[in-house]
Amino acid sequence: MKKEKMVCHCRHITIGDIEQAVSQGVADFSQLQAMTGVAQSCRRCREYAENIFIAVLKDYEQNQEKEPRLF
Numbered sequence: 001m002k003k004e005k006m007v008c009h010c011r012h013i014t015i016g017d018i019e020q021a022v023s024q025g026v027a028d029f030s031q032l033q034a035m036t037g038v039a040q041s042c043r044r045c046r047e048y049a050e051n052i053f054i055a056v057l058k059d060y061e062q063n064q065e066k067e068p069r070l071f
Contacts, residue, residue, distance in 0.1 A: 001056075007049050010041035018053055022060045029053055 003016030013036050026032050029050050033039060039046040 001052075007052050008036075008038045008041075008045045010045075011037040013038040013049070015052060015056070018049075018056050019060070022053075022056050027057070 001015045003014060003019065005015045007013050007015060007018060017036055018032065018038070021032055021035050024035075026035055032049075032053055039049045
């Protein structure tokens with residue numbers, strides 16, 4: 001996914017913003033909304049934003065499992 005692709009035009013939230021929030025520990029959509037404001041203005045992007053969030057979260061979790069543990 002392209003990090004610069006706009007997800008929420010009202011709040012100017014991109015896929016990169018969602019990836020950053022997930023990397024900072026956001027684990028559910030309501031937390032993402034609280035942190036970024038995504039899908040809280042006109043709400044037309046809500047379904048799309050949720051789908052992107054789920055995909056980003058899944059990708060992040062899969063990448064975490066692949067990384068070797070130090071201990």
